[in-house]
Amino acid sequence: MFPKNCWYVACTPEEFAENPLGRMICGERMAFYRDAEGKVAAVEDYCPHRGAPLSLGYVEDGHLVCGYHGLKMGRDGKTRSMPKQRVGGFPCVKSYPVEERYGFIWVWPGDPTKANSDDIPHLEWAVSDEWAYGGGLYHINCDYRLMIDNLMDLTHETYVHTSSIGQKEIDEATVKTRVVDGEVQTSRFMDNVIAPPFWQANLRTKGLPDDQPVDRWQICRFNPPSHVMIDVGVALAGNGGIDAPEDKRANSIVVDFITPETETSHWYFWGMARNFKPEDAALTDAIREGQGAIFAEDLEMLERQQRNLIEFPHYKLLKLDIDAGGVQARRIIDRVLAEEQEENSNRIASVSA
Structure with missing residues (x-):
């Protein structure tokens, strides 16, 4: 019912200034947070261990930490670590192209290979004094x-x-x-x-x-x-x-x-x-x-x-x-x-x- 190969406004930066934000966009549950470089990341809001929402966790060293058992997730959807566990074989969760521009966070829910940030519409009123x-x-x-x-x-x-x-x-x-x-x-x-x-x-x-x-x-x-x-x-x-x-x-x-x-x-x-x-x-x-x-x-x-x-x-x-x-x-x-x-x-x- 809704196109996915396009940019949508997902949230504003203030919404995840302190904690990760969970939000469903186009039928897909996403978790938004900032990595170690301060860049916005968006991954599927699903922990591959027991299915807990990653958005209920916290950010540590630029990784999204599951609030259930401490699994650490990277912005690419790959599991980085988990206390006293071997997690190298854990399946990846989906990650999403995301851009911060004009005071909004834009996300691309569809095929990531088709995402081009140049397609985000120019908003003159957002950049002019x-x-x-x-x-x-x-x-x-x-x-x-x-x-x-x-x-x-x-x-x-x-x-x-x-x-x-x-x-x-x-x-x-x-x-x-x-x-x-x-x-x-x-x-x-x-x-x-x-x-x-x-x-x-x-x-x-x-x-x-x-x-x-x-x-x-x-x-x-x-x-x-x-x-x-x-x-x-x-x-x-x-x-x-x-x-x-x-x-x-x-x-x-x-x-x-x-x-x-x-x-x-x-x-x-x-x-x-x-x-x-x-x-x-x-x-x-x-x-x-x-x-x-x-x-x-x-x-x-x-x-x-x-x-x-x-x-x-x-x-x-x-x-x-x-x-x-x-x-x-x-x-x-x-x-x-x-x-x-x-x-x-x-x-x-x-x-x-």
């Missing part, structure tokens, strides 16, 4: 594709986020969807509207009036396997909208990394990058808190939606024009999956021949 970023993590019990659907169709904001970013003009605006170089783009433009509370606060932060009409935009961009970046903002009406000068607008990038856990659960790394007042840590915290509350409103809806899909399997999801972004994203995911399955079949056939 002109931008600030704040975000968080939610564990959500639903198919990761439902979250992609949610992010590629922001019509729901009118109904789910009524007190923050929702307004009736969203579902009145024309939705345009297109695929450009493998990226799905869904856009909405709303002219001469009153900004909702979240954007009123951002206008005030920039010293702009919050009670005047604005031109608002939302441009959702999906890239496989499951990354969605949303260019959002408002500008004082009549100043060019998305092309308005910096002193007439407030805009940000909503950052969404959706990482499958199982077929009905995922890890949702969310955040917002902004290019105004990047030095203001208090503002970053305030935006993070507000955005976290907004995304929390999605959580119950998505989990209940997943429950319904399981309990009513005889119904099929309907497709409207507002669903085009999610539909196109799913087509790309299906195509990537089909390519992987064909490669696996050809490999098995060549080995058997």
Whole structure:
């Protein structure tokens, strides 16, 4: 159900700053830690001795030590030692290509020979001093594709986020969807509207009036396997909208990394990058808190939606024009999956021949 020959955000460095981290990614249990050189390592979360989770252990001399009987594991998945035991013949566990970049830990769950760190998407906002970023993590019990659907169709904001970013003009605006170089783009433009509370606060932060009409935009961009970046903002009406000068607008990038856990659960790394007042840590915290509350409103809806899909399997999801972004994203995911399955079949056939 999910592609594996690709890079996913697995965690953040803070999550295993003191102890190893166990996390399931794409149906595979992994343990994350740092080796003797301080580099991130990821191995299968399974001790070959008695099957204990290695993530319940600790790190010693750059090796992951099983907390059950003291077996030491290397970053390559090979057992290094075990107190008073000969372990040279122990089978290796799986190790995973892993990279630390942009404040995230990226992992490749598939064929390690195909992993190329150059394929990790470039995030300009993560390396520029002109931008600030704040975000968080939610564990959500639903198919990761439902979250992609949610992010590629922001019509729901009118109904789910009524007190923050929702307004009736969203579902009145024309939705345009297109695929450009493998990226799905869904856009909405709303002219001469009153900004909702979240954007009123951002206008005030920039010293702009919050009670005047604005031109608002939302441009959702999906890239496989499951990354969605949303260019959002408002500008004082009549100043060019998305092309308005910096002193007439407030805009940000909503950052969404959706990482499958199982077929009905995922890890949702969310955040917002902004290019105004990047030095203001208090503002970053305030935006993070507000955005976290907004995304929390999605959580119950998505989990209940997943429950319904399981309990009513005889119904099929309907497709409207507002669903085009999610539909196109799913087509790309299906195509990537089909390519992987064909490669696996050809490999098995060549080995058997």
